[in-house]
Amino acid sequence: MSVPMWSKYYLGIAESVSKRSNCLRAQVGCVIVAKNNRIVATGYNGTPSKVESCKDRGFCYRKENKIPSGTQYETCRSIHAEMNAIIQAGKDLCEGSNLYLFGHQEVCMMCKRFIIQAGINMVYLKKDSKSKQILILPEEWGQCL
Numbered sequence: 001m002s003v004p005m006w007s008k009y010y011l012g013i014a015e016s017v018s019k020r021s022n023c024l025r026a027q028v029g030c031v032i033v034a035k036n037n038r039i040v041a042t043g044y045n046g047t048p049s050k051v052e053s054c055k056d057r058g059f060c061y062r063k064e065n066k067i068p069s070g071t072q073y074e075t076c077r078s079i080h081a082e083m084n085a086i087i088q089a090g091k092d093l094c095e096g097s098n099l100y101l102f103g104h105q106e107v108c109m110m111c112k113r114f115i116i117q118a119g120i121n122m123v124y125l126k127k128d129s130k131s132k133q134i135l136i137l138p139e140e141w142g143q144c145l
Contacts, residue, residue: 006037007100007133011126013039014102021103022046022053023078024060025069028103030081032089032120040093043084045103047077054078070108082111086118094118101125105134112141 004012010031018029021044028045047053054060054077061067062075079087082101086094099120101107105127107115115123115138123136 006033007124007135010039010098010100011102011124011133013042014100014126015129017042017044018081018103020044020046021081022055024054025063026103028081028101030085030102031100032085032094032097033100034093034097040097041085041089043081043086043088045078045081045084048079051077073108073110080108080111082107083114086114086120089118091118094120096121098122098124103127105131107136112138116141 010033014029014031016029017031018027021027021029023045026045030043031039032041034040062072067075081103082099085099095118097120099115099122101123105125107123107125120138123138125134125136126132
């Protein structure tokens, strides 16, 4: 049996992390990895500590009101997996790292800002277990923000 490439390995871990999500709309997991291939933080989308989740409440306001993904973030009780992982790691550990995100095919505008400010070098995305991974260089986002 061959050893998986690093990106495949970390995206697999991000997929496992996504299972901790308490969001009713999407399960997203994130792993931040330092230059030395050391995992410095993980995060999943869900409510902040001590906030009742939509799962616990039994409904999602955004889902019930058909609010499109990527809009009206203020109506959501959760924080994104990328933000959660960056908060857990802190800027010092994010600087020069790579971010692996499972469960989405793109990064929202708010998270793009977080990722750039944290100093993350590369972002690997994978929508689901059947899709191909996508590599993004956050420095390219600077012009569109």
